[in-house]
Amino acid sequence: MLLLTHSGKLTSPLLSSLSQRPLRYAVLGAGFAGLSVAWHLLKESPKDLHLQIDLYDEMGIGGGASGVSGGLLHPYSPKVKLLWRGAECWKECLKLLSIAEQAVSSEELDSENGEYGQDFGGFIVRRRGILRPATNMKTLNVLNDNAQNCLANCRIEIIDKDTALKLVPPLHMPFNLAFYMPGAVNVNSQCYLKALFLACQNLVKELSASGFGEKKLCLQKKSVHELRELEGEYDAVIICLGAKADLLPELAGRLPLRTCRGVILHLRLPDNIGEYYPDHGPSILSDAWLAIQGNRSLYMGSTWEWKSRNSSPSVSTDEASNALQQLLPKASAVYPGITSWTFAGARAGLRAMPPLTPNGSLPLLGCVNNFLGDNLKCKYWLLGGLGSRGLLYHGWLGKLTAEAVLFCNEQIIPSELTSWNKKQ
Structure with a gap:
């Protein structure tokens, strides 16, 4: 059950009863999914809530597959005409990129006064667009359909060979056509993840200094070998381990990944x-x-x-x-x-x-207490199977997961993303 506060924000009986004691969450994985969840847990939680988040990753920030990502970001697919909920994913991802860039900008400004000295190295977002030449008829037809139904803030321009060669000489174009997305970006994944973690740290300082509830964020550079070792320590555990989720004995061989x-x-x-x-x-x-x-x-x-x-x-x-x-x-x-x-x-x-569904290959979200048995003191949640679109998905799905955790309500998450668990 959800309650409506005087400010119009949703809350839950659990959050109301815990306003006087620290609420403890464990987020497993410090890649795209884990850092997005951590940010949104801090951002979406009530200001007067005492909250501690432990972020577990033996490799540190961006040490797994997320940090290796090529970082080409756009809301379209060359295989299907429409990407499911692409507009929400694109919007929330751009928000997090901006938040990360602002955190680094503030860091660089403060470092001039000798207060900080962290070097992020390289760019976070390279805004030069993405070009896709048409190389076969199937891709040509799908991209042409995308161009006719593109988002206003990430349009697709159909350009001829001469225009394309002005952007990238020399370029081979079998059909003498290319699809140019000027609003698409290239993200330096390692720099971005470090910057987003910095943004989380800055938000903790800001919220704690406000005089309301104390917030804490701790990076634990160690692995969790089984979920039960966390039982009793946390109010919720959010599993954002990507392919390594299948190494947990409670989940091994049971996820459709x-x-x-x-x-x-x-x-x-x-x-x-x-x-x-x-x-x-x-x-x-x-x-x-x-x-x-x-x-x-x-x-x-x-x-x-x-x-x-x-x-x-x-x-x-x-x-x-x-x-x-x-x-x-x-x-x-x-x-x-x-x-x-x-x-x-x-x-x-x-x-x-992730598995293929009628809406395409969709990630796995939701509560997984059914994998661990009854009489649990902790709620266990999964955000996994982001696949090759992890960068695009992570902002929106991290926000959905954080809200579901905070309000103890899986119904916040669209059923298309939780239906996999109903088949178990």
Whole structure:
């Protein structure tokens, strides 16, 4: 049951009864999902609530698959005509990106006074758009439909070969058409996640200084081997571990997830080559994508190794060589200039791919107490299976999950995202 406060905000009997004692939450995983949940738990909780959040991740902020993400962000799909709830996802993701950038801007300003000295390195968001050349009839038809039904704040422009070549020379276009998303962005995932954690820390300070309820956020750089070891310590545990959720004994083999390891390659343009990538040049989507980092630096991805259990970010020489052999022909078919770039490194992540539903491949959300049995003192929640669209999904789904946790009400979450658990 939810209550309406005098300010018009929703609350619950649980929150009302706990206003005098600290409410403790554990968030497992410090990637896109975990940090979004942590932010929204702090932001959406009543100001007078005493709240402590422990963020568990043995790898630290962005140490898993989220930190390896290529970061190409737009609300469309080349496989389906409409992406389910794409507008909400896009809106909430842009909000979090802005929040992260503002946190770093404040950090840099304060560091001039000697109060801070953290180096985030590189950009958080590169706003140069994304270009997708039409390479086959199926993609051409789907992208053309997307262009006719695009969002106002992320429009799709259909451009001819001459216009495309002004953006990215040289470019190969089999159909002499390309789809340009000027509002789409490239996110530096590692920098973004560190910045979002900083934003969470700043929000804790702001809320605690307001004189109402005390807020705490603690990063625990250790892993949780089983959920029951947290029983009795927390009011709620939110599992945001991606593919590693299946390693928890209570969930192992019971989640409808598929694992897929992806390798991303870092390429650099040698200094002796004068024709660098243009400053205004967008990133490129095709059978292999190119996430542009600057005039002479880019990431190319990604491979798909299904059923892999290897979550290590380290890439062997053989694995990197195989990835290069897979990706380079695909990338050069669209951007021939890539053959002049040289290999500079590789990284990998293990994605948790969600099941296919009538609405597309949708993540898994909801309460999972049914996996652990009766008479539990704690509520256990899952936000998982974000797959290859984790960056797009994480803002909106993190907000939904946080609200469901705070109000102890799974009905806040759309049934399309919780129906997987009803089949267990």
